[in-house]
Structure formats: structure tokens, C-alpha cells
Amino acid sequence: MTSRDEILNLFRTCPDPYISGQKISHLLNISRAAVWKQVKVLRESGFEIEAKHSLGYRLLAAPDLLLAVDIENGLNSRLIGQTVVAFTDTDSTNVQARQLAEAGAIEGTVVVADRQSAGRGRLGRRWESPSGVNLYCSILLHPQIPVQQAPQLTFLSAVAVAETLEKVCHLSVEVKWPNDILVNGAKISGLLNEMNAETDQIHFVILGVGVNLNMLEEQFPEAINYPATSVLLETGKPVDRLMFLRTFLRCLDQYYAEFLQEGFTPIRQRWESYCDMINRQVRVDQGSRSLSGTVIGLDPEGALRLQLDNGKVERILAGDVIPVTEKKDQE
């Protein structure tokens, strides 16, 4: 924890409303001048801190910033989020998480950023990442599972995002194979999971999660080629990013523990319950070829099961799935 984070931590855990500069200096073992300097830095970041003669400092209001200390404090997770690295501005949380992984960071390390300058989506596509409004985070895992099962973790993170959107924002969400979350047919979240492995051992997996929370209409790029939305646009209400992130991390922590214990089945069933494509007629574009059929569900390895018109069931491991019939309830 940085001195800045430690001071914030004191403000939030101290039972008295005011805490003196002398006490902070003593508890954190830093000089009075250093205390004063950190208070100045906090004020410049948007924290309102009152200073009262003979009483000390008091925190009046905090800006909507994602700070490591606020994310970690009392999270009560088993594994995920024990270590949090928070950036105001970074290239991409996945890139930072990969560097941390290569440097030996522990499993469950979380990287978040207020803004990404080079946010990426699936297949190298750009992911719009304006400052201070959305959630951009990456979670480092070291699962002891075969390489072939690593794609299952995408569905795990999809289910955790979907459930958090439901619980915190009261939205009705659907998942789109392999790694999107939609609200009213528009993309609200995308997942980019990366893996580094050898033949029979995973070195690490990074779950990359982007969720459009408080993004405004004008913040979406004009040239976007799919319908996109945010929680604010859907509900008219801004979301507390910190609360959303903490709920998501707890949910992911719980599902990951369940996954390691019981395998993919519970995750698969939950994902299917969020999937609106089941029993619908779709086209799957795989670059060189295109397939038509009815979606049956996920197979035990995370492939999409597609029943072709001739009755044969095909396992889809890659491609873009496009519905060709309306939803069941609209037929």
C-alpha cells in the first residue's frame, strides 16, 4: 500500500471523525511533512479533506476513483482480489496483468484502470475505454486444469459479469457465445481471456473484463459496427463503480472455487440459463465457411453445440454467431 492509500485507509477505519496529523505520522511512521504532502495529493485527486486546528483531518467526500485500498478492504474473498494493482491510466489491464504474471504475481491478482489507452477486445479489435466511467479489469489465475479446458474460464467470467449486472443494476442480461454480454440486444460487456501454456500445463490465464457502466451516448465511437450500450443508458442511473467491482470480484471468487471443486457443469448450466440463442436458428461465420443450424447449448469443453439442418450436431470452437430468427417469445 502506498502512503496515500494508507492515509485513506486510516480515514475510513478510524472510529473518530477527525484524525490528527501527529497521529497519522506516528501510525504510518512518516514525517509530518509527508502527511501534509499526501493530503495535498489526495485533495488534488478530488478528495475533500477538511483540516481543523487542534482536531486534525477529516474526510468529507471521495471522488469515484478505483483505489487499490478501497477494492481490497474487507473484500472477504478467498483468492481473487487479495492483491489489487490500480492504475489511473494504462495501456491495457491485460498487458499489465501479463507483465505481472511473468514477474511472478500471485494467483488472484487484480489489475484495474480508470482509463485504457490501448484497450483491446476479442481478435485484436479495439475496446473503447474512456476515463472514469467504466470498468476495465484483469484477473490473474493459475488454474491446475488441462490446457484444453482453459476456454471454459471465459464462461465462468461471463456468468459472474451477468450475475453482477442483474444483482447490482437490476438488468435483464443475456450472454452471447463466446464472450459477450448483451442487454436488449446491445453489447454491454466484453471478455478477453488470454492464456500462456505448454502442452500439459497452463502457466497462467488472464481474465480480461470490460463493462460499460456510466458511459454516455457521445462517448461511444461513431464507427462502431455493432449495437452497444451502458448501464447508465439502460437504467438512467449511474452505477457506483467500486461497489460494482467488489460485487463482481466476490462473485467470481465464489464461482472459481466452485469450478475448481466441481468442474464445468454448474457454470455451463448457469451460462445456458443466460443464453437467449438456445433453440434458435443461427448462422455461424467462420471466415472461410458459414454454417446454419439450431443452437443446442454448450458442450462440456465450452464449444457451442449446433444442430445442422441435416440433424448432425457440430461442435463450434470459433466463429461469429448471428441469429436468423427472432427470439422465442417474439415468434
Place this chain on the structure above:
Amino acid sequence: MTSRDEILNLFRTCPDPYISGQKISHLLNISRAAVWKQVKVLRESGFEIEAKHSLGYRLLAAPDLLLAVDIENGLNSRLIGQTVVAFTDTDSTNVQARQLAEAGAIEGTVVVADRQSAGRGRLGRRWESPSGVNLYCSILLHPQIPVQQAPQLTFLSAVAVAETLEKVCHLSVEVKWPNDILVNGAKISGLLNEMNAETDQIHFVILGVGVNLNMLEEQFPEAINYPATSVLLETGKPVDRLMFLRTFLRCLDQYYAEFLQEGFTPIRQRWESYCDMINRQVRVDQGSRSLSGTVIGLDPEGALRLQLDNGKVERILAGDVIPVTEKKDQE
């Protein structure tokens, strides 16, 4: 190609026995002083180069070095080995290949080294890599296949190594699941394949190949915990490393093209034909648990098919396989 490699190339392709300094200078567009300097460098590396007044230079003998120019020249492969990066000494060819991949190197790029200071085997184990006697190489691939199928490439490289050992060294070899090649029960080659991928797209795969060619008894570490051997120890004859490598790259090139065209089946059948464990009783150690059964073969995704004593067939995706009965022909 470096000037040094270009000069070697001229020596090898020029129809006249002697080639004048003036002609080299003219053909390579470098100064006479630069020609002289490169000849000096070549001599210091062990090349015997005669210099005769009024005739020029002549290459009398070349040391057993792996030079990019010698590996590439007339290789006649479709994809693999079009670009070769050769090191006298490096940390690990896999590490170098990964850095080249991240910098955008083309598919089929080959990295070789005369010596590795940090050679690694499967699961982070050390791979002994003394100077100038063995083969240490890594091949960069960008296969357009699902992530779940990437482990199949290990069997592709195993089959190519096995066939090269048979063809060039006339050895009777066997493959051991997942990534070893044995001669008379002792390890002669190990494969370390690494992958970088997202959920439904492989960024790159690196096939790492180590083959003990001319390694002497005293060059094996004392603390090695499995029987190991080399071609020289098995046959009594040294192998020409360059010829071995070129034969291997051509073989791999051919099998890779076949794999992309026809899928895993031909590779799987060839691998099984080299596998001595089929129909044998084995124990599989997977860290926390141990299984007993009879090896049936490989499944379509590269998992080992093990028939348990109760008749059930288990797919083995990771673990160490230890035979508990003698080979069939010794029973």
C-alpha cells in the same frame, strides 16, 4: 543475412575454387577492408580459409556450426525455415522465439542455438544444453486452429523428430506421452511446446525441440533422475548437426502442411505406430491422484486413452505415465 553469412554463401555457391577479395567486395557492395575483416572473423570461428596471391580466397574446411545461411540455403520447404535466426549462445531458443513472435516474426521462423544457458524442459524442468554437440531449436507457428487442438502440435513435432532419428541415424525410436522420444528406454529428445492464445484464437505456438546428438557420457549431469542418451552414445557415430536439422525441418514442414489440410488423424496414427506403451499396463501419476490401466492410444484431441481395470476409458490430459509391465515382445 550478415556480411559473414553472405561471404560463406559466396564460397559455397561460387563455381570457381578461388574467389578474389575484389569480387567479394564488388558482389556484396562492401569495402575490401570489410572483406578482410570478415574473413578474419570467420577464421577465428574455426573456418579454414586459404588466401592465395593473385587467386583470392578459398574455403578449405568449416567447423560444425549452425549458421542461418547453411540452414536456409536450398531447404526447399514450404513454410518452416524460410527465416532462421541462429545464436552461438542464448538463454533459451523458446524465449528468443517468443520475443520474435511478439515482435511480429513470420510463421515458420526457426531459432537455433549452439548452446543454451537456460534451456528448459517440460514443467519448468532444466534441459541440459552444452555447447556445439546437440540440437536446440524452436519453430514459430500461427496455426488457424481452435485453442483446444493446440496440444496436437506436440505429437506433430514428436513424429517429425522420431522419423528424422530413424532416417538419419538409423535408430529404433519410441515416443512417450506426451512429449518425449526414447531410444532403448532412455530419453534422447524432449519437446516443449508453448502457446499464447485468447478464448477462440491462437496468437502463436512455439515448438521447442531438444535432441541429444553428439553428447558424451560425461556431459550429462550427474543428478539426472531418468535414463538419458544421445545418438553418439547409441550408434558410436557422430551426427552432422546441420544435416539432421535440415532433414527435421523438411519433415516438420511436410507434416504441418498435411495437418492443416487433413487434420490430426494421420499424425495420430503415425504417433501411435511409434508408441510402445499401447496395450501395456501403466500407472499415471497426476500429482494428487494415481490411475492404473491399459493404454489404448491417443484420442482425437491428443489425450491419452487409458482403459481402467473396471473397463471404463479415461481421457488423460496431464500426468506422468509409468509402465508397470514389460514390453509385449519381452513378456
